[in-house]
Amino acid sequence: MHRHPFPEPLPRNLLVGPLVAAVLALLGGPPAKAEEGGGGTLLLRHGGGAPVEAPRLAADAAIAVSGPTARATITQAFRNTTAEWVEGTYLFPLPEDAAVDAMRLVVGDRVIVADIRERQAAKRDYEAARAEGKTAALTEQQRPNLFTNAVANIAPGETVLVQIQYQQSVRRSGDTYSLRLPTVAAPRYSPAPPPVQRTADGPAEPDPVPDRHAITAPVLDPARHAPINPLTLSVDLKAGFTLGAVTSATHAITVEAPSARERRIALTDGATAADRDFELTWTPAPGTAPAIGLFRERKAGADSVLAVVTPPAAALPAAPPPRDVIFVIDNSGSMGGTSIRQAKAGLLAGLDRLRPGDRFNVIRFDDTMETIFPDLAPADDGHLAEARRFVASLEARGGTEMLAPLRAALRDADPEGTGRVRQVVFLTDGAIGDEARIFSAIAQERGRTRLFMVGIGSAPNGHLMRHAAELGRGTFTQIATVDQVADRMRDLLLKLESPVVTDLAATFSEEAEASPAALPDLYRGEPVTIAARMRNATGTLTLTGRIGGQPWRTVLNLDEAETGTGIGIGKVWARARIGEAETARITGRMTAEAADAAILRLALEQGLTTRLTSLVAIDATPRRPAGTRLARTDLPLNLPAGWDFEALFGRDLPQDPVSTRPGRRAEHGPAELIPASTRSISLPQTGTASDLLLLTGAGLLGLALLLRARLPRVAP
Structure with missing residues (x-):
């Protein structure tokens, strides 16, 4: 692990994003509803110990779209508003195909770059650093679209930044392209574990959700508390073709047009509650939609290829089958x-x-x-x-x-x-x-x-x-x-x-590792997407199938592929191969040992976070004084927008803003939120220069708004 200045010049969004997130964290995000006698402060109980004030969290997402792929930087700012040393754990979602490959921990003027390690080794190293009083961060995958960040030893009054980066592919259906960013981990129902007993035929059934404690978190009741965890977001869209409409059905956005092929997108309100998926869609200008997208990227002595092909639409049959x-x-x-x-x-x-x-x-x-x-x-x-x-x-x-x-x-x-x-x-x-x-x-x-x-x-x-x-x-x-x-x-x-395109097959004239290994049926407007890695992207890729009962065939010359750098095709390919290995393990087409070996090899080779690997960043110097208590908390989440808290958790709840009801949430382990008005102890107050921080935050926000007002805007 390193402790040094930034190892390379950071892109603009990686520098501005943390500033925005940190300011939001300092200001506390959207105002909370005042609880009677408590001012809206959130307290966490954990393990039967004394309640601890929940750390504040704010996040910034900066996404750069380059043709068929997107590169995202998610900055999470953990703000400790108490006079105690704190460890915070936060459950958060990412796109299901996200290839998470980088993490930085920023503590003051120190930047610690994470290493990818086998999961158990990363966990042991993190726990050792936590015990030694070192600031550390651990990013673990709980599901392909569900992750946890644990940050240990956040000093009183301190803001710690965790920056995560991932690569993903852009979705296409017909002439519509889309990108989705989940912002809240919705509460998940876990079937009850079977009785712990042996039967006449052998051991009892295994727990259907053995990691149920890792995929749950405290959930705020929106009727008793305003949304928390504010999110800012920006998208730098370079589509690779002349753009038509750029819209979002989920959020109000502003759209700037530096050129006919580029757009810059931001949230109209600046910051929003993290309580729903963000979806962005765009279409080509009339007559500019590419029928075939063929891209390649060379890295580490090999070529990665991405082909996106939309077969011609078949006419609807006169008499569709019943x-x-x-x-x-x-x-x-x-x-x-x-x-x-x-x-x-x-x-x-x-x-x-x-x-x-x-x-x-x-x-x-x-x-x-x-x-x-x-x-x-x-x-x-x-x-x-x-x-x-x-x-x-x-x-x-x-x-x-x-x-x-x-x-x-x-x-x-x-x-x-x-x-x-x-x-x-x-x-x-x-x-x-x-x-x-x-x-x-x-x-x-x-x-x-x-x-x-x-x-x-x-x-x-x-x-x-x-x-x-x-x-x-x-x-x-x-x-x-x-x-x-x-x-x-x-x-x-x-x-x-509509009739489907069936019997699809892809054949490379040269040796290639392609994904998916077996191509799916396609429906009207659906493209086939193939990612491959090969020594040299030469020769041809031949696609064959049947459309409406008639043979279909097209041949792509790989020498004509558009060459790109930094678009991350290799990461997209590796993530797809890992997903195939996971599926083969679950469905029995590969043994667990063979699948795990394949996943671990790809993850370590490409530096990806998976079920078997994690990113860990550890500061070199212990900071928490020996013998000083470390308060451990699970950060609360918003209820997803439109969900009904009582329908989810029931009406017979104690008067607290979260549910710990068995079945929906874990039966053991997570912290429990209580409203400040019910607390019966006095917590130590933070010793920060709050007035100065508020003035600084207000000044930075005013400067940002002034700069934004001077920039030209184009309505979507």
Whole structure:
């Protein structure tokens, strides 16, 4: 580990981002609702000890899009407002395909660059540094889209910055490109562990969520406390083609246009609560959409190649084959609020698109499940009317036991097909902790069924939704707001009715390690994306398949690939290969030992955070005086926007702003938030120069606003 000035010149967003985040942290973010007698201060209990004031947290996201990939820097500012030394742990989400490869810990004028190490070794080194009084940070992956940061030995009155960087690919569907940044880790339902006992046939079943304590955190009740953890965000968009519309359906944004091919995007309000996914979409100017995107990047003596190809659309057949469609709707507690309304509207739209000759059924689930008809019913007026009444009556409640309804939907009484298309449309926020069981069931039981996942709400589990759709050879659609229901369900239902591109295969003329190894079926407007690594990107890539029953073939000359530097294709390729190895382990196509060996080799070679590797940064000099208490806390999270706290955790709660209700949250370990008005002890007050800090923060914000006002703006 190093202790030195910045090892290389930092890009502008890496320097400005921490300043903005630090100022927000000093000012405390959005004003909290004043509790009676307490002024809104958040206190944390942990391990039965005395309550400790929660550290403040603010974050800044700076994202640079370069053609097919994006590079993001997330800066988290941990502000210790107490007179005690503190260790803070924060649970946060990232995109499901994020290749996390760098972390810096900034303490005052010292910058400590993290190393990638095997997970257990990184954990031991962090814990040793914590015990020695050294400031240290540890970034661990809990799921491909869920991470934790632990920061030890934050001094009284001190702000510590943790900067994380990752690479990801840009999504494309038809002529629309998109980028998504999750900002809050939604509470996840974890099925109860089995009894700890042996049976006549051997040991009891393993815990479906063995790491349940690692994927939970205190959750604020929005009825009792204002949002915390403010987020600032900027995007530097260089699309590689002339741009048309640049929009966000989830946040108000300002858009500047330095050139026809570039945009600079920021949040209109400057800072926002971290309580929903940020989504940005852009389209090419008319007539400029690339049919084929072919890119290459050379690094460490090898070429990485990324090909994005949209096959030509096939005409709809005159008489589409009859379909058997099973709709599954999640009505668990996490779907309370606007989510259940979105899901019900989406399902009703699906019912409206059924045709004479189709058959259907509807399954609803929480911690129970119910099927409206005993078997598939004809899509006639009587059965459709009964289904609409059933859907209209649904309310959000209970836990999220997803495995049983999934298996019921996949169960096929006619596995040979007899000329009917079988499809499952699954509407959920995916807020569960037992993803591995879901993936395994899909891989083993999908048969001829195609599974279409519809992610509902402001913070769906993208890892579950996207990967389940890939395993089920369907597609993933996200509906973040009620306004998106009609358009996005229409696009999805058109895919269900459209012929697919089948029997896809990719062949390189030269030796290459390609991902995915097996290409999926494609639906109308869906591109095929292939990442590969090879010694030299020469020769050709041939794609073949069948569209509407007719052969299709295209040949790409790799010598004509657009050459880029710093666009991170190699990281994207490695992350995809790691994901394939994880899937092979879960579904039994690779032994656990072989999969782990492949994942560890790629992670250490590419410097990536995975299930088996972590980033750890440790300052060289002990700072906390020997014998001084270290208060340990889990930082609280906002409830995702639109969620109903009482539907999620129940109404019989003590008067505190978070829930520790079993089933949704872990049964042991996490800190518990209590409102300041209920505290019965006096905490030591911080000894910082608060007036000076407030004046400094106000001055910096005023300067930023003045500079921003002088910059030209272009409306989106």
